[in-house]
Amino acid sequence: AQSVTQLGSHVSVSEGALVLLRCNYSSSVPPYLFWYVQYPNQGLQLLLKYTTGATLVKGINGFEAEFKKSETSFHLTKPSAHMSDAAEYFCAVSLLSGYSTLTFGKGTMLLVSP
Amino acid sequence: EAGVTQFPSHSVIEKGQTVTLRCDPISGHDNLYWYRRVMGKEIKFLLHFVKESKQDESGMPNNRFLAERTGGTYSTLKVQPAELEDSGVYFCASSQLRGGAEKLFFGSGTQLSVL
Numbered sequence: 001a002q003s004v005t006q007l008g009s010h011v012s013v014s015e016g017a018l019v020l021l022r023c024n025y026s027s028s029v030p031p032y033l034f035w036y037v038q039y040p041n042q043g044l045q046l047l048l049k050y051t052t053g054a055t056l057v058k059g060i061n062g063f064e065a066e067f068k069k070s071e072t073s074f075h076l077t078k079p080s081a082h083m084s085d086a087a088e089y090f091c092a093v094s095l096l097s098g099y100s101t102l103t104f105g106k107g108t109m110l111l112v113s114p
Numbered sequence: 115e116a117g118v119t120q121f122p123s124h125s126v127i128e129k130g131q132t133v134t135l136r137c138d139p140i141s142g143h144d145n146l147y148w149y150r151r152v153m154g155k156e157i158k159f160l161l162h163f164v165k166e167s168k169q170d171e172s173g174m175p176n177n178r179f180l181a182e183r184t185g186g187t188y189s190t191l192k193v194q195p196a197e198l199e200d201s202g203v204y205f206c207a208s209s210q211l212r213g214g215a216e217k218l219f220f221g222s223g224t225q226l227s228v229l
Contacts, residue, residue: 004156036220042222043205043220043221043222043223044157044205044220044223045220090157092157101162101170101173102157102159102218103156103159104149104156104157105156106154106155106156107157
């Protein structure tokens with residue numbers, strides 16, 4: 001069984017500040033890891049993913065995440081927050097390949113103040 | 115190319131009524147998934163179609179929920195009768211036949227409110 005824990009249901013940052021959204025997972029086998037973003041009144045959009053290879057992955061809008069197997073973590077970062085980054089972010093895990101379904105965390109709402 | 119489309123975007127019904135949600139996947143996508151997010155909780159898997167067949171329906175909460183995908187194109191999710199705890203956002207996602215979770219496209223969701 002897999003599970004995902006996102007620390008903090010809400011994270012507030014100032015515009016220009018570092019964004020750090022935490023995600024820890026548990027999985028009995030090496031997982032695929034994902035970050036999704038949901039802007040108001042929109043669907044879930046894939047931000048970035050880790051499948052295999054380089055553990056630091058870069059996504060859209062300047063976000064990146066690092067897979068740390070020893071810490072079972074996949075934290076999402078962005079060096080400088082922008083007002084348009086305000087949204088809800090979801091970390092998710094799936095098994096490798098096949099018809100694997102996603103297991104999501106509870107989500108973290110990112111609030112960006114001027 | 116059109117994305118995954120869900121209808122309606124919002125639905126408000128009374129307890130005991132019936133509601134049908136619809137999902138139109140991306141053309142050519144054989145995999146279709148339904149997920150649900152109850153307020154304050156995580157997004158959870160409901161079921162998975164491969165073409166018109168149910169591949170996995172282990173996440174369906176109870177027999178008040180019925181999903182269909184006739185002809186392997188669009189899918190419907192019917193809740194009958196609806197209960198208060200069914201309120202939430204229902205997401206649909208699709209992918210090509212050999213697409214894993216890393217190739218999913220999600221719709222905007224249907225916000226269901228049961229009063």
